[in-house]
C-alpha cells in the first residue's frame with residue numbers, strides 16, 4: 014500500500030531522512046519528488062526496481078534507482094513506497110461521450126473524468142465539426158486538467174453510409190476537404206469504410222474506393238495521420254493498399270490472412286481492437302454484469318446500470334448482433350495474430366458507444382487484451398510507449414524517461430503480474446499535477 018504525499022519539511026520533522034540526487038540544473042520551483050515506488054517503464058528493461066522520479070514544471074527531469082541526496086525543502090514529496098509507478102494509459106479510440114444512450118453531453122467533462130481512471134492520453138477520431146474548435150481550445154487551456162488529447166475533425170463517409178460526416182462525391186472534392194481539416198488544426202482524418210454487415214442484415218453503402226485513396230493520399234501530403242473504421246477484412250485491405258496509417262477497430266469478419274499481415278507490416282499500420290465495444294453486443298444485461306464485477310472501487314452509477322439492464326440490445330437497423338457475438342473469438346484471435354507479427358497494437362475502446370463507459374472501459378480493454386493471450390507487459394507497452402511512437406511522440410509521453418511529460422500512475426499492486434491491477438490506482442499525475 015502506498016502512502017500519501019507531504020512536504021519534505023514534514024518528513025524531516027518526522028525524522029525520516031530523505032535523500033535523492035537532484036540534478037544541478039533543477040530549480041526549486043514546481044518540484045515534485047516521487048519516491049520509493051517500483052518503477053515500471055514498459056519501453057525499457059533497465060528499471061523494475063524501487064526508485065525516485067523528480068518532476069519539474071510537469072516534466073520528468075531525473076529517474077534514479079534508490080535515493081541519495083537531499084531534495085529542496087520546497088519540493089512536494091509523494092511517498093510511493095510499496096507501490097508501483099508507471100506511465101499513464103493511452104486510450105486511442107474515445108469519443109468523449111458518456112456511453113449512455115443520450116447523444117451529446119460535455120466532452121470536456123468526460124475528458125477530465127478519464128484521468129480518475131488512469132487515462133492520461135487519448136484520441137477522439139471523429140469530433141463533430143461544430144464542436145471541434147471549442148474542444149481544441151478547452152484542452153489547450155490547461156494541459157494538467159485533461160489527458161493529452163488528439164482530435165480528428167469530423168469523419169468521411171458516403172451517402173447512405175455508416176456515420177454522419179463529410180460525403181465528397183469526387184476525389185478532388187475529398188482532397189479539398191482534407192486540406193480544410195488540416196487548416197482547422199486536426200490531428201488526422203478518419204474514414205468510415207464499412208458496410209456494417211457484422212451488425213446488420215441490411216448493409217450500408219461503402220465509400221467509393223477512389224475517394225478513399227484520395228483522402229489517404231492527400232492526408233499524407235498534408236502530414237496528417239489517416240485513421241479507418243474498417244473491421245471487414247476485404248475492405249480493410251483496400252485501405253491498407255492505399256497506405257492508411259491506423260485501423261481503429263479490430264478485424265471481426267474472419268481470421269486475418271498473410272496478405273493482410275504483409276500489408277500491415279509494409280505500412281507499419283497500427284491496430285486498435287476495441288474489444289470492449291464489440292463485446293457490448295452480448296447484450297446489455299450480461300455486459301453490465303461484467304462491468305459491475307470489474308468495478309473494484311464501486312464507482313459506477315447504479316442508476317445508470319439499471320438503465321442498461323432494461324435496455325434492449327441492438328436496434329431495428331443493427332439487427333444482426335448475434336453474428337458479431339459468434340465472431341468475438343475471431344476478433345481476439347486476430348489481435349493475438351497481429352501482435353505476434355510485430356504490428357503496433359494500441360489500446361482503444363470506442364468509448365461513447367452505449368455501454369462503453371469512460372475510463373473503466375480503458376481498464377477493461379487492457380484486461381481483455383490479456384485474455385486474448387498477450388502478456389501483461391505487452392499490454393502495458395500497447396497502452397504507453399507504442400501509443401507514443403505511433404503518434405510520433407516517442408519519449409514525450411508513455412515513458413519514465415527524462416524529458417518526458419510526467420503523466421504517471423501510482424498503483425498499489427503490480428500490473429506486470431496482472432494488468433487488471435491498473436484498477437488499484439493510488440494517484441494519477443498529469444503533467445506533474447497530482448490528482449487524487
Ligand SMILES: [Zn+2]
Pocket residue numbers: 106108363
Ligand atoms: Zn469510434
